[in-house]
Amino acid sequence: MATKHYCMPDPSVGLMDKMILEQIDSGSRVVDLGCGDGRLLEQLRHQNGCSVQGVELDVEEIKRAITRGVPVIHADLDKGLVDVPDSAFDWAVLSQTLQQVARPQSLLLEMLRVARKALVVVPNFGYWRVRRQLLFRGRAPVTSALPYEWYNTPNRHFMSMYDFRDLVAESNIAIQREIPFIGDHPAENAWLTNLRAHNVLYVLERGN
Amino acid sequence: MTTETTTSSDSEQGSVGIVERKTVRLFDAPNQLDMKCGTKFGPIDVAYETYGELSEQRDNAIFVCHALTGDAHVAGYHSPDDQKPGWWDEFVGPGKALDTRKYFVICANALGGCQGTTGPTSIDPDCGQPFALNLPVISISDIIDVHAELVRYLGIEKLLAIIGGSLGGMQVLDWAVRYPEQMDGVICLASGPRLSAQGIAFNAVGRRAIVVDPQYHAGDYYGKEEGPRYGLALARMVAHITYLSEASIEKKFGRRLQDSDEFAYKLEKETEFQIESYLHYQGKRFVERFDANSYMYLTKAMDYFDLAEGYESLADALSQSQASFLIASYTTDWLFPTIQSREIVTALIGSGKRVTFAEFDSPFGHDSFLLEFEQLEELVSPFLTQAFAARRGKSS
Numbered sequence: 001m002a003t004k005h006y007c008m009p010d011p012s013v014g015l016m017d018k019m020i021l022e023q024i025d026s027g028s029r030v031v032d033l034g035c036g037d038g039r040l041l042e043q044l045r046h047q048n049g050c051s052v053q054g055v056e057l058d059v060e061e062i063k064r065a066i067t068r069g070v071p072v073i074h075a076d077l078d079k080g081l082v083d084v085p086d087s088a089f090d091w092a093v094l095s096q097t098l099q100q101v102a103r104p105q106s107l108l109l110e111m112l113r114v115a116r117k118a119l120v121v122v123p124n125f126g127y128w129r130v131r132r133q134l135l136f137r138g139r140a141p142v143t144s145a146l147p148y149e150w151y152n153t154p155n156r157h158f159m160s161m162y163d164f165r166d167l168v169a170e171s172n173i174a175i176q177r178e179i180p181f182i183g184d185h186p187a188e189n190a191w192l193t194n195l196r197a198h199n200v201l202y203v204l205e206r207g208n
Numbered sequence: 209m210t211t212e213t214t215t216s217s218d219s220e221q222g223s224v225g226i227v228e229r230k231t232v233r234l235f236d237a238p239n240q241l242d243m244k245c246g247t248k249f250g251p252i253d254v255a256y257e258t259y260g261e262l263s264e265q266r267d268n269a270i271f272v273c274h275a276l277t278g279d280a281h282v283a284g285y286h287s288p289d290d291q292k293p294g295w296w297d298e299f300v301g302p303g304k305a306l307d308t309r310k311y312f313v314i315c316a317n318a319l320g321g322c323q324g325t326t327g328p329t330s331i332d333p334d335c336g337q338p339f340a341l342n343l344p345v346i347s348i349s350d351i352i353d354v355h356a357e358l359v360r361y362l363g364i365e366k367l368l369a370i371i372g373g374s375l376g377g378m379q380v381l382d383w384a385v386r387y388p389e390q391m392d393g394v395i396c397l398a399s400g401p402r403l404s405a406q407g408i409a410f411n412a413v414g415r416r417a418i419v420v421d422p423q424y425h426a427g428d429y430y431g432k433e434e435g436p437r438y439g440l441a442l443a444r445m446v447a448h449i450t451y452l453s454e455a456s457i458e459k460k461f462g463r464r465l466q467d468s469d470e471f472a473y474k475l476e477k478e479t480e481f482q483i484e485s486y487l488h489y490q491g492k493r494f495v496e497r498f499d500a501n502s503y504m505y506l507t508k509a510m511d512y513f514d515l516a517e518g519y520e521s522l523a524d525a526l527s528q529s530q531a532s533f534l535i536a537s538y539t540t541d542w543l544f545p546t547i548q549s550r551e552i553v554t555a556l557i558g559s560g561k562r563v564t565f566a567e568f569d570s571p572f573g574h575d576s577f578l579l580e581f582e583q584l585e586e587l588v589s590p591f592l593t594q595a596f597a598a599r600r601g602k603s604s
Binding site for chain 1: 591
């Protein structure tokens with residue numbers, strides 16, 4: 001069956017949480033899309049004094065979140081954020097999920113409808129290891145160390161940093177910050193990021 | 209209080225045991241209830257039950273609002289000979305979702321009901337006869353004013369939580385809007401901010417069935433040989449269909465016949481199909497325990513209910529609340545479909561409240577909240593634990 005092939009690393013949970021926490025102003029209202037068990041929101045509330053709200057599709061995760069005291073609404077991101085009124089939040093967070101939703105552009109626009117700022121973390125499929133794998137082994141990339149194959153991975157879209165920048169430009173969204181992750185480190189002003197970064201954190205705003 | 213608690217370990221679930229219904233008279237003149245219809249009314253007798261112990265700090269009380277045909281008897285038994293426990297016995301008791309080892313649970317029969325609280329069957333002190341239709345028209349807000357007064361009478365300033373499904377959910381929402389500081393948690397199940405046109409339609413058919421029964425006598429049937437039994441049974445049969453789902457009755461009854469393998473080809477045979485037999489049974493049972501005039505009053509209260517009435521929007525109505533909300537709906541509920549719960553969720557998010565919402569997958573239609581205990585407990589139990597911890601954290 002499947003030969004062993006390269007899996008893109010997910011940046012460590014701790015590092016990613018730390019980076020997200022650093023971006024978000026204390027006391028702000030934050031909605032985390034695909035919040036899982038509410039781990040990030042719990043930290044945002046305790047460390048940043050934010051008022052938090054999760055959105056999650058899996059009821060089992062909602063049960064875990066409620067145990068942490070994190071409020072979560074049950075919704076499918078592929079159907080938009082119909083339950084959330086305009087400008088209800090300061091921040092909408094979407095970590096490592098954009099490549100999994102049916103319509104990434106619609107969701108980005110939805111995020112900036114319900115919040116002033118959007119924070120997204122996306123994998124960069126322009127990463128050199130992915131390119132090498134495709135070039136020499138002829139294998140499609142999968143993210144993370146989980147045992148997914150191309151036919152059952154939750155990832156539906158494969159984009160590079162260049163592709164992502166094109167998307168936001170076309171969507172009249174402004175990139176306020178772009179923080180690539182190279183190895184174990186955030187590297188905001190690094191060279192050749194589209195080749196070297198495996199994941200990127202973006203802070204986005206509505207364009208003019 | 210009068211609750212007898214069985215001893216059990218942490219994980220073990222038990223019964224609250226033998227419980228007693230209590231009654232208190234509230235709203236004596238001159239402090240009569242200002243009713244929404246414009247009338248002053250009182251005194252009002254309130255029948256209620258409590259389970260568990262009220263803590264010294266009086267901070268562990270949970271009020272259960274019952275649905276249309278429920279009563280104050282939520283859990284346990286009135287006597288050792290009782291065949292059936294209270295209507296939410298699987299949800300309320302030691303080790304259960306509303307854990308009576310931790311919480312003090314209260315439930316009162318709603319104003320206008322027929323299980324001990326003042327309603328059409330109660331005696332009008334002015335004439336010594338039952339009120340029948342001389343009771344003022346009752347609104348959900350009147351029911352809540354009475355509940356809130358009972359809570360004050362019990363010496364509780366702020367409830368830990370209020371919980372209810374269906375008509376009970378409407379009560380809970382009204383309570384949260386009009387007494388925004390009286391609770392920490394609000395749990396609303398299979399309900400909505402108002403009844404849909406479809407819901408009003410079914411209630412209208414039910415009321416019509418009662419009114420056209422020759423034994424109804426314009427509501428003045430008490431003391432007569434027979435009340436509007438057929439009308440009330442028919443009302444219940446229609447309503448009962450709305451509590452189930454297409455899939456659940458298909459599975460439970462299908463097209464199966466009651467006591468034959470072949471069609472009888474007789475029009476007068478009323479219980480040929482199993483579903484017919486079941487509905488007739490439900491109607492018959494209901495007549496034994498419920499009053500037709502109460503049904504008239506409470507369905508009307510349900511029809512009139514509109515949480516946003518008098519406010520700019522639903523979000524505006526809920527804006528004063530200090531509580532955390534837990535809203536749940538069921539995939540197959542077509543009487544209070546999920547979209548109505550979502551409307552509440554949107555309003556709560558819009559007004560910056562903490563809200564958890566889940567749509568449960570259940571085949572049982574509207575009645576799911578009375579049947580699917582496990583999944584509901586998995587949300588309600590941690591929600592209450594959090595609310596209780598927050599309360600104790602604040603007060604210490």
